[in-house]
Amino acid sequence: xxDSPIRVLLTKIGLDGHDRGIxxxxxxxxxxxxxVILTPPWMKIDxxxxxxxxxxxxxxxxxxxxxxxxxxxxxxxxxRESQLDDVVVVLGGIIPKCDVPSLMDSGVAAIFHPGTSxxxxxxxxxxxxxxxxxxxAIA
Amino acid sequence: MSxxxxxRMIPDQSLARWSWExxxxxxxxxxxxxxxxxxxxxxxxxxxxxxxxxxxADLGYPGQAPYARGIYPAMYRGRTWxxxxxxxxxxxxxxxxxxxxxxxxxxxxxxxxxCNSVFRxxxxxxxxxxxxxxxxxAVNTLDxxxxxxDGIDLGAVSLGMNDPxxxxxxxxxxxxxxxxxxxxxxxxxxxxxxxFISHYVANHMFYRLSLEGSRRVLxxxxxxxxxxxxxxxxxxxxxQHMQQAGATPAQTLGFTLSSALWYVDxxxxxxxxxxxxxxxxxxxxxxxxxxxxxxxxxxxxxxxxARLLRERFGAKSPRSLRFKFHAQTSxxxxxxxxxxxxxxxxxxxxxxxxxxxxxxxxxxAYDEALATPxxxxxxxxxxxxxxxxxxxxxxxxxDPLGGSYYLETLxxxxxxxxxxxxxSVDSRGGMFEAVRTGFVQAQIGESARQFQEKVDSGExxxxxxxKYRLPEEExxxxxIYRPDQRAIxxxxxxxARYKKERSQATLRRGLDELARAAGDPARNVFGAVIEAIxxxxxxxxxxxxxRTELGFGSPYPGT
Numbered sequence: 001x002x003d004s005p006i007r008v009l010l011t012k013i014g015l016d017g018h019d020r021g022i023x024x025x026x027x028x029x030x031x032x033x034x035x036v037i038l039t040p041p042w043m044k045i046d047x048x049x050x051x052x053x054x055x056x057x058x059x060x061x062x063x064x065x066x067x068x069x070x071x072x073x074x075x076x077x078x079x080r081e082s083q084l085d086d087v088v089v090v091l092g093g094i095i096p097k098c099d100v101p102s103l104m105d106s107g108v109a110a111i112f113h114p115g116t117s118x119x120x121x122x123x124x125x126x127x128x129x130x131x132x133x134x135x136x137a138i139a
Numbered sequence: 140m141s142x143x144x145x146x147r148m149i150p151d152q153s154l155a156r157w158s159w160e161x162x163x164x165x166x167x168x169x170x171x172x173x174x175x176x177x178x179x180x181x182x183x184x185x186x187x188x189x190x191x192x193x194x195x196a197d198l199g200y201p202g203q204a205p206y207a208r209g210i211y212p213a214m215y216r217g218r219t220w221x222x223x224x225x226x227x228x229x230x231x232x233x234x235x236x237x238x239x240x241x242x243x244x245x246x247x248x249x250x251x252x253x254c255n256s257v258f259r260x261x262x263x264x265x266x267x268x269x270x271x272x273x274x275x276x277a278v279n280t281l282d283x284x285x286x287x288x289d290g291i292d293l294g295a296v297s298l299g300m301n302d303p304x305x306x307x308x309x310x311x312x313x314x315x316x317x318x319x320x321x322x323x324x325x326x327x328x329x330x331x332x333x334x335f336i337s338h339y340v341a342n343h344m345f346y347r348l349s350l351e352g353s354r355r356v357l358x359x360x361x362x363x364x365x366x367x368x369x370x371x372x373x374x375x376x377x378x379q380h381m382q383q384a385g386a387t388p389a390q391t392l393g394f395t396l397s398s399a400l401w402y403v404d405x406x407x408x409x410x411x412x413x414x415x416x417x418x419x420x421x422x423x424x425x426x427x428x429x430x431x432x433x434x435x436x437x438x439x440x441x442x443x444x445a446r447l448l449r450e451r452f453g454a455k456s457p458r459s460l461r462f463k464f465h466a467q468t469s470x471x472x473x474x475x476x477x478x479x480x481x482x483x484x485x486x487x488x489x490x491x492x493x494x495x496x497x498x499x500x501x502x503x504a505y506d507e508a509l510a511t512p513x514x515x516x517x518x519x520x521x522x523x524x525x526x527x528x529x530x531x532x533x534x535x536x537x538d539p540l541g542g543s544y545y546l547e548t549l550x551x552x553x554x555x556x557x558x559x560x561x562x563s564v565d566s567r568g569g570m571f572e573a574v575r576t577g578f579v580q581a582q583i584g585e586s587a588r589q590f591q592e593k594v595d596s597g598e599x600x601x602x603x604x605x606k607y608r609l610p611e612e613e614x615x616x617x618x619i620y621r622p623d624q625r626a627i628x629x630x631x632x633x634x635a636r637y638k639k640e641r642s643q644a645t646l647r648r649g650l651d652e653l654a655r656a657a658g659d660p661a662r663n664v665f666g667a668v669i670e671a672i673x674x675x676x677x678x679x680x681x682x683x684x685x686r687t688e689l690g691f692g693s694p695y696p697g698t
Contacts, residue, residue, distance in 0.1 A: 014255075015258070015266065015344065016255060016274075018342070020385055023587070024587060024588060040343075040693065040695035041343060042259070068270065070270065094508065096509050098619055113475055113476075115476060115604040
């Protein structure tokens with residue numbers, strides 16, 4: 001079983017630049033033993049895919065506070081086209097309930113709403129990565 | 140034994156008795172309580188903490204030094220605060236409709252919020268349509284602004300524009316005023332978000348030009364407006380971003396005043412006289428739910444600003460010394476869980492701002508933690524202000540908490556804490572350097588982390604989040620504002636048509652002139668921005684030209 005540290009790309013796509021949340025999550029995941037690559041905000045979807053490939057991450061975490069999550073389905077599409085289906089994509093921030101079903105349908109693994117503790121985020125990420133590694137080992 | 144000695148004996152004995160009885164009723168050992176700024180809060184304050192022999196030194200009268208009680212002699216008896224609601228959504232037509240609804244519901248001023256794409260310095264055709272109009276109004280051209288402000292008397296209403304450097308929205312307003320024969324000298328309003336230091340530190344979304352380029356354009360804007368539109372507040376120094384990013388209220392006050400001092404210093408160094416421009420500086424603060432702490436922050440701010448301007452820059456005019464501030468109820472205190480509770484939070488936050496003597500106030504709508512407010516929730520937010528202004532009676536008395544043993548002690552403590560922050564920034568060469576080297580950002584990040592720890596551990600209660608949670612299914616499912624995609628598509632067509640139909644030769648000349656002005660320190664860049672727009676340039680083209688000439692701004696080194 002692969003037990004090397006989980007590599008996480010934390011990023012913001014779209015236009016918003018509020019980064020209090022993503023910085024806190026970066027600190028929390030590092031404290032939980034993960035390797036975190038934190039980008040500035042305003043990444044384009046192609047930039048995210050490129051960094052994910054170069055850095056060989058298992059997880060992409062997107063922070064969205066003002067509707068930037070609306071373009072996440074486009075990111076999921078580009079990841080599939082780049083054979084990055086095995087990357088776990090999680091979202092955090094202000095994600096209204098009405099958007100949750102379509103985001104989950106597009107392949108997002110988990111959505112963390114305000115009030116989620118850093119421990120919960122870390123443990124859910126760990127579970128998702130473990131599940132994917134298991135699937136990969138069987139395949 | 141003298142009479143005065145005897146008079147002190149009696150309270151001392153009763154105080155001793157009280158302390159003993161208090162200790163009986165409180166579980167021991169008692170947990171120390173601190174406010175968000177880290178100041179220890181005692182269970183009781185008495186004349187031993189503050190007494191009225193300090194009245195003249197600490198408080199004085201409203202409109203007089205040291206300004207603790209308010210910047211105007213009559214405060215809300217003369218004129219209540221401006222009920223100013225941020226409005227920003229969808230297309231220019233959507234803005235116009237919502238703004239008129241707000242004006243009809245008690246709002247007394249305009250506060251225009253452009254789309255995030257505009258904040259980033261782009262026209263909409265540079266950005267994914269899904270991101271347009273969700274959090275602000277898509278406005279790229281003079282034509283767009285004409286629609287947005289249609290039917291609003293530009294000379295009669297104060298126009299707050301959320302408008303980072305190079306102030307294209309202010310330029311749109313000035314050209315519209317010209318069309319309507321309203322002299323620029325009749326315009327009143329504010330260049331909100333002119334404080335580029337705050338964007339470099341915290342609200343990165345608004346940061347467009349390099350630090351040096353931002354400084355150049357801001358100074359030119361201040362100089363241009365002082366001469367041409369003297370009723371315009373050219374710089375609103377923003378503490379809100381830093382507090383939203385995690386700074387404590389005392390840190391926020393200290394850092395914000397440090398920024399303000401740096402701006403004043405820059406203007407003075409460029410040859411301006413402090414009493415000629417500083418009365419057009421205003422402040423913009425968060426009002427959090429830590430009620431007394433916020434009131435103390437605002438009162439301490441008034442005292443510090445007047446004192447520092449006098450001590451450091453020799454400001455003499457009373458109008459220079461007035462700490463005018465706009466307050467916005469704090470968004471980070473609002474919760475996605477049980478969102479209707481936010482109405483109660485906003486009312487208390489707004490009360491803090493009013494008790495603190497705000498000149499202008501925006502109240503968040505209860506769904507603002509989730510999305511752009513719907514028309515219904517925005518009306519509740521403005522009605523909350525109307526209730527505070529006209530039902531509660533709190534506006535009848537000036538500085539009604541003044542003289543409270545607790546509040547006066549706390550005001551002194553907040554002032555000292557903010558002064559410590561200012562001195563720590565001074566020792567690093569002033570705010571520009573303290574920000575450029577990352578000192579301020581690190582301090583704010585640490586405060587954010589500490590606050591989050593308190594929420595995670597339950598030490599800081601957040602109702603509905605870490606306490607009093609309701610089962611998921613009982614949570615309200617709210618309708619979320621989203622712009623009409625057909626209207627957004629039409630806005631793209633409108634921009635394409637605008638770009639096609641203007642005179643390309645005139646446009647070229649306008650943008651070339653703008654580039655030349657940017658390259659020539661003797662010329663006023665903001666004047667050239669107005670002329671470029673007059674020649675047909677869009678918002679994105681103006682910002683793009685200045686990014687080429689003055690440097691692209693990123694608060695992230697190496698990007």
